[in-house]
Amino acid sequence: MPYRYLEEIATADTAFEATGSTLEEVFTAAADALLNTMTADVTGIAPEETTTFETHNAELDLLLFDVLNELVFLKDAKRLLLRIQSIAFSHDKEMYRAKITARGERIDPARHRLLVDVKAVTLHRFSLEETEHGWKACVVLDI
Amino acid sequence: MALPPSLKKVSDTIWELPVSYKPGMLVPARIIATEKLVRVMDAGVFDQVTNVACLPGIINHAYCMPDGHWGYGFPIGGVAAMDPQHGVISPGGIGFDINCGMRLVLTNLTLEEVQPHIHRLVDALFYRIPTGVGCTGFVRCSQSEFGDILEQGSLWCLRNGYAWPEDLEMTEEGGCFSGADAAKVSNKAVERGYDQIGTLGSGNHYCEIQVVRPENIVDERLGRAFGLTIPNQIVIMFHCGSRGFGHQVATDYLQLFLSVMERKYGLKKLDRELSCAPFNSPEGQDYFAAMKCAVNMAFANRQVILHRIREVFSSIFHKSPEELGMKMVYDVAHNTAKIERHMVHGKKKEVLLHRKGSTRAFGPGMEGLPACYRETGQPVIIGGSMETGSYLLAGMETGAETFYSTAHGSGRTMSRHQAKKLGRGQKLQRDMEERGIYVRTDSWGGLAEEAGAAYKDIDEVVEATELAGLSKRVARLVPIGNIKG
Numbered sequence: 321m322p323y324r325y326l327e328e329i330a331t332a333d334t335a336f337e338a339t340g341s342t343l344e345e346v347f348t349a350a351a352d353a354l355l356n357t358m359t360a361d362v363t364g365i366a367p368e369e370t371t372t373f374e375t376h377n378a379e380l381d382l383l384l385f386d387v388l389n390e391l392v393f394l395k396d397a398k399r400l401l402l403r404i405q406s407i408a409f410s411h412d413k414e415m416y417r418a419k420i421t422a423r424g425e426r427i428d429p430a431r432h433r434l435l436v437d438v439k440a441v442t443l444h445r446f447s448l449e450e451t452e453h454g455w456k457a458c459v460v461l462d463i
Numbered sequence: 464m465a466l467p468p469s470l471k472k473v474s475d476t477i478w479e480l481p482v483s484y485k486p487g488m489l490v491p492a493r494i495i496a497t498e499k500l501v502r503v504m505d506a507g508v509f510d511q512v513t514n515v516a517c518l519p520g521i522i523n524h525a526y527c528m529p530d531g532h533w534g535y536g537f538p539i540g541g542v543a544a545m546d547p548q549h550g551v552i553s554p555g556g557i558g559f560d561i562n563c564g565m566r567l568v569l570t571n572l573t574l575e576e577v578q579p580h581i582h583r584l585v586d587a588l589f590y591r592i593p594t595g596v597g598c599t600g601f602v603r604c605s606q607s608e609f610g611d612i613l614e615q616g617s618l619w620c621l622r623n624g625y626a627w628p629e630d631l632e633m634t635e636e637g638g639c640f641s642g643a644d645a646a647k648v649s650n651k652a653v654e655r656g657y658d659q660i661g662t663l664g665s666g667n668h669y670c671e672i673q674v675v676r677p678e679n680i681v682d683e684r685l686g687r688a689f690g691l692t693i694p695n696q697i698v699i700m701f702h703c704g705s706r707g708f709g710h711q712v713a714t715d716y717l718q719l720f721l722s723v724m725e726r727k728y729g730l731k732k733l734d735r736e737l738s739c740a741p742f743n744s745p746e747g748q749d750y751f752a753a754m755k756c757a758v759n760m761a762f763a764n765r766q767v768i769l770h771r772i773r774e775v776f777s778s779i780f781h782k783s784p785e786e787l788g789m790k791m792v793y794d795v796a797h798n799t800a801k802i803e804r805h806m807v808h809g810k811k812k813e814v815l816l817h818r819k820g821s822t823r824a825f826g827p828g829m830e831g832l833p834a835c836y837r838e839t840g841q842p843v844i845i846g847g848s849m850e851t852g853s854y855l856l857a858g859m860e861t862g863a864e865t866f867y868s869t870a871h872g873s874g875r876t877m878s879r880h881q882a883k884k885l886g887r888g889q890k891l892q893r894d895m896e897e898r899g900i901y902v903r904t905d906s907w908g909g910l911a912e913e914a915g916a917a918y919k920d921i922d923e924v925v926e927a928t929e930l931a932g933l934s935k936r937v938a939r940l941v942p943i944g945n946i947k948g
Contacts, residue, residue, distance in 0.1 A: 325880055331505065331532050332539065332667075332875045358596045360908065389714060396655040396707035399597045427597040434596040435908040436879075437665030437948065439710040440559040442535050443717070443735035462535065462559045462710075463666045463879065 322346075323353035326458070329445060333463045334436075341454035347384055347418070348404045350457050354388055354441070355401060357461055360433035365401050367423035376417040381448035383416045384457060388441040391422070395438070399427045436463050466502065467509050470494075476931035477864075479524075480513055487517040487731070495865060496529040497927045503876060503919070507533025508540075514733045515543050520550015520742070522807055522814055526865050528821050529927035530874030530919060534558070536737035539820035542868045545742060547802060547815045551730065552747045553739035554720065554754075556817030558798040559713040561754055562761035563704030564635075565795055565822075565844035565871075567855060568769060570776065571788030574674045574695040574943070580779055581672070585901050585944040587775045588670055592768055593662040594948040595905030600661030602767055609657040610645035616759030620766040630766060632833045633791040635823060638762040640801065643755035648708075649715050652753075656708020656760065661767035663703045665906070665948035667872075667913060669849060670701040670768070672944035679939035685857050686938050688839045689792050698940060699772055699789075700853055702846045703764060703948075704798065709757035716750040742815050751800070758799055765794060792855065793842035797822045797871035804830075805866050816866055824858035824869040824934045843934045845925055847873045849902065850895060850915030852941045854925045861932030869933040873921035882917035883908060904947040913947060 322339050329335035336353040340346035356362045371394065375386040387404075394400045402424035410417045427434070440462040447458045471479045473493070478501050482488040492512040494501055508531050515525035515537055522544040531540030536555020543556055570577075577584065593600055602625075604612065612619045617638025620626040631638045663670060675696045680686045691698075705712075720738035723746055724730040730739060740746040769791070773784035780787060800817045807814065825832055825841040832841055840858035847853040851873070858867060886894075888907030891914055895902055904910045928934045 327878050327880045331878050332534075334879060393651055393655055393707075393711065395597050396659070397651070399599070429595060429905055433908075434906050436906060436912065437596045439666070439707075440714050442559075443721075444535050446735070460535075 322349035330460050333461055335460045338457045338459070339454065343409060343455055344407045346455035346457050347387060347407055350384060350388060350459060351391055351404045354391055354438065354461065355403060357438055358395065358435055359401055360435055362403065365403055366425050368425040369400060370421065370423050371400065371402065372419065372421050374417065374419045376415045378414055380416050381446065383418055384448050385441055385443065385446060387418060387420060388459065392438055392441060400424050401427055401432065438463060476927055480509060485513045485517070488513055490516050490521050490524050492516045493524040494527045494531065495927065495931050495933070497923065497930065500529050500923055500927055504531060505533050508538045511536070511538040512541060514737055515541055515556070517733060518543065518545070518551050518553065518739060519730065520546040522546060526868070528870040530870040530872055530924045532874050534819065536734055537817065537819045539874065540870065541817065541819045542821045542865055543817045544805065544814040544866050545817070547742050547813055550742055550815060551739035552742045552751060552800060552815060553737055553817065554713050554717045554750065555737045556819050557754060557800050558819045559710045560704035561709035561713060561757035561798055562796045563798045564761060564765065565700065565702050565797065565846055566765045566769060567792040567842070567844045568699040568772065569690045569788055569790050569792060570697045570699070571693060572697045572780070573693055574697060577672065577697045581901050581944050584672065584775065584779055585903050585946060587779060588772065589903035589946045591771045591775055592670060592946065594946060595665055598662045599658045600767065602660040604657065604660070606653050606657050609653055612660065612763045613645045613648065613756035613759055614643045615639055616762040617766045620763050625767050625770040630769065630791050634762060634794040635796050638766065638794070640755040640758045642752060643759050644752035645756055647749045647753040648712055648756050652708050652711035652715060655711045656706050659706040659708065660764055661771065662706060662764070663768065663948045664706055665909060668703040668948045670699065670772070670946045671849065671942045673698050673700055673853065673940040673942050675938050675940055679941065681936040681938060685839050689842050689855060689937060690790060691938055700844065700846065700940060701765065701768060703768070705757040705761035706764060708760050712753050712757045716753065719746055754800065758796065762794070793844065795822050795844055803866070806863060814866065818868050820871045821868045822871045823867060824862050825867050826858045826860040826862050829867070843869055845870060845872060845921065847921035848915040848918040849913055849942060849945045849947065850900065851921055852939055854921065854939055855937045856925060856928065856934040857937050859932050859935055865933055869928045870924050873918040873924050875917055876919050877917040879912040882914050883911045885911070885914050885916060887911055900942045900945060902945045902947060910947055
């Protein structure tokens, strides 16, 4: 699993570290860590519905922040539990851009082992950095 | 943990970090706690409360309450009064769950009458009040009607048959912060929350059936004034907020403030979660109007949940809610910012008061209290862990030090993952039932995370608030049934 939960950072909430050899991998791992906070069985989420969204930000770390926030939004607004299928990144002079394709299914308490709801993605100790082996992100979620 | 060397003991319940603790501090930071509680506070509290002390316009001190622990921007338990003319407003001083709060409801039933029905009662509450990840409510409203809820709060509930007139009087600010402007909230916030009215949510949110045992009444006179008149009386307490709507409002404005605070207003970023804008600026005023929408949504949410609770009790006991004496004791917000009038340097002044994980605790005789509580002071509802119980307190005349603010809960000491290692949710449910507490939940994992051992000792927290002269104990409320998000 390219993410692990960090115990010592967030007393009342949840923190995780996600890794990947590419930017797409670390974004995908972070999205799975977010999903795994809300439901126990990430791999059991069936790819029944496809949704796409685009986001942009002048800062690369805040692009990840925006993507995770959009997934939290879709969980409430569309009741969708989503995994990232693919990401097309682009970068022009001032902006990092990501076009996300995500797949998943509607929340069904009868079938999904639901855990806790995520209120928000926070910027507390939020980081995205390039490492020797690829990329690493640290995220704290408000529960 | 080791306390910061410069932490000075001002009194048995006030601990102060001087302005020399950190460059940029404008006022000292004060932690309200007994020595035992201050020693178990995490390092984040000292760092964050002193960041708050750096915010422009802060008056007197930055405070942290006895149940404090690290939060986002402000610590949980953070209180800061700002000069409305020259100070800032910070979403980090209010929290993502805007107007998360507590409501306490009476019944004229006793433990002996309720105990035989506790499974049916808790099961019915569990089915009738949606809980858990992504839950939606039973109130069907269009997105435009949702705008009315945002601007009217509990008043919308009264107009639509979900409230008794006296419920509004028993809610802080009458269940509606005036000045809410639905035009200041994003479509995303509306889309996220318009179908969540009447839902409890998840995490530490709950609805609990509690008993007031005679031996747990600390102040009989105040207890009677608050409606605790029968031995082993049953009351209902619940804890929830503005759901996805409020979380989105906070997220939206946090990002807006981040983009303008340095560039447009020259405000230094100490922590990205402590983003802020001048209160007297277009961005500051827009956030204040949007935040009030979330405050009102939360009041409406709790009001609609109360309506459902009354329906459930009525159907099980075959009596009307009126016959069952299901009156509200009070509803208090613990994540807000509002304009209040307080004494500042000997003069009564308007201040912008941030309370994050802190409850307003007006003392006897203060303006803004319903007539029935003018002599007693405001009821203060402190939620404890689902295993150990909660408290009803009363605001005190001596609360001026913290602008009449007190604690809000018992405060976590153990992370969610650590708590889960204590045991599985199913086992905890069985253990609790053996001890006379019947719990229903959507999430076993979520239940395990809320184990009593994950929280501070609530007795110590409320005792600290009483010793500090902020809120005095009226009664300890012990759970017998609980639904958890």
